[in-house]
Amino acid sequence: MFKRAFLLGIVSGALAGVASLVYAWRYREALGVDFSTVAATTSIIAASVGGGVLAALGYVLSYKLWKDKGEIIFNLVFTILSFASILAPLAVRLPLDVEMPELFPGLTVPMHFFPALGWFTLKPLFIKQEIKN
Amino acid sequence: MKKIIFSFATLLALTAVFAFSVAKSWEIKKDYSIKFTNDDAEGIFKTFTGSIVFDEQNLAASKFSVSIDVNSINTGNGMQNKHAKGEEWFDAAKYPQIVFNSTKIAKTGTGWQATGTLEMHGVKKEINIPFAFVPKGNEAVFSGTFTVNRSDYGIGKPATGTGALVKIEVYVPVTKK
Numbered sequence: 001m002f003k004r005a006f007l008l009g010i011v012s013g014a015l016a017g018v019a020s021l022v023y024a025w026r027y028r029e030a031l032g033v034d035f036s037t038v039a040a041t042t043s044i045i046a047a048s049v050g051g052g053v054l055a056a057l058g059y060v061l062s063y064k065l066w067k068d069k070g071e072i073i074f075n076l077v078f079t080i081l082s083f084a085s086i087l088a089p090l091a092v093r094l095p096l097d098v099e100m101p102e103l104f105p106g107l108t109v110p111m112h113f114f115p116a117l118g119w120f121t122l123k124p125l126f127i128k129q130e131i132k133n
Numbered sequence: 134m135k136k137i138i139f140s141f142a143t144l145l146a147l148t149a150v151f152a153f154s155v156a157k158s159w160e161i162k163k164d165y166s167i168k169f170t171n172d173d174a175e176g177i178f179k180t181f182t183g184s185i186v187f188d189e190q191n192l193a194a195s196k197f198s199v200s201i202d203v204n205s206i207n208t209g210n211g212m213q214n215k216h217a218k219g220e221e222w223f224d225a226a227k228y229p230q231i232v233f234n235s236t237k238i239a240k241t242g243t244g245w246q247a248t249g250t251l252e253m254h255g256v257k258k259e260i261n262i263p264f265a266f267v268p269k270g271n272e273a274v275f276s277g278t279f280t281v282n283r284s285d286y287g288i289g290k291p292a293t294g295t296g297a298l299v300k301i302e303v304y305v306p307v308t309k310k
Contacts, residue, residue, distance in 0.1 A: 093209040093210045094210070096176060100211075
């Protein structure tokens with residue numbers, strides 16, 4: 001269980017990282033703003049993979065603590081934490097030489113949901129569940 | 134002949150007097166910096182314009198007339214920028230400029246001091262701005278630090294003590310016009 005969850009965390013995190021980079025590129029092209037000094041490629045990938053690994057740990061822990069209800073509790077907590085984490089880019093104070101900080105949340109807030117999206121999308125490939133009638 | 138020589142001499146003398154009475158004009162370079170700091174926020178104003186006439190030898194003809202675009206405020210946070218431009222603070226829609234016009238410039242023990250009117254948020258108050266002037270060839274740098282009480286200008290929620298004091302740091306490199 002731990003091995004599969006860990007692998008899922010890394011793969012979904014990497015996928016979220018790639019999605020974030022594509023989104024950042026499109027955002028820069030569309031709006032002409034460059035936040036690469038405060039949201040660098042390596043930071044985006046590291047944060048996404050880190051989020052996936054933390055999700056894997058949380059998933060395993062939830063199963064150990066709450067058995068059958070672990071899944072739903074984990075899903076709820078993962079979604080709530082992803083949602084709560086958007087406060088960080090809204091509150092962050094960027095260096096004063098960075099132009100148009102008003103557009104920074106528009107770049108980073110969607111990225112905070114990508115790890116959860118990646119996890120929920122890829123989970124059936126890594127962890128199969130029996131449907132109980 | 135004597136009349137012509139006398140006329141030329143008078144003209145020459147007048148020109149010399151006029152040349153001495155015109156103080157040097159300076160053009161503001163792009164790498165200026167207008168920073169503000171207080172207990173709650175800090176940031177910069179990105180747009181600063183105006184005319185600077187300053188001559189150490191001719192303070193009577195020296196004058197600063199400068200303005201800051203309130204909409205160019207940057208605190209590093211988008212929501213805070215919007216808040217700062219809003220009605221409760223600078224009310225940028227109604228008062229888009231911060232203006233300083235000097236009325237007197239004097240030498241002090243450590244540098245110089247400009248006395249003049251600072252207009253912010255529709256309120257005009259006389260203030261003294263101490264500054265340093267470092268000339269280097271055709272270029273020079275004006276720099277200074279001073280404090281204003283934002284409550285005097287009706288900016289933000291009324292406050293007393295250090296909460297109302299805003300430290301302004303000005304660094305203005307210039308070139309001779």
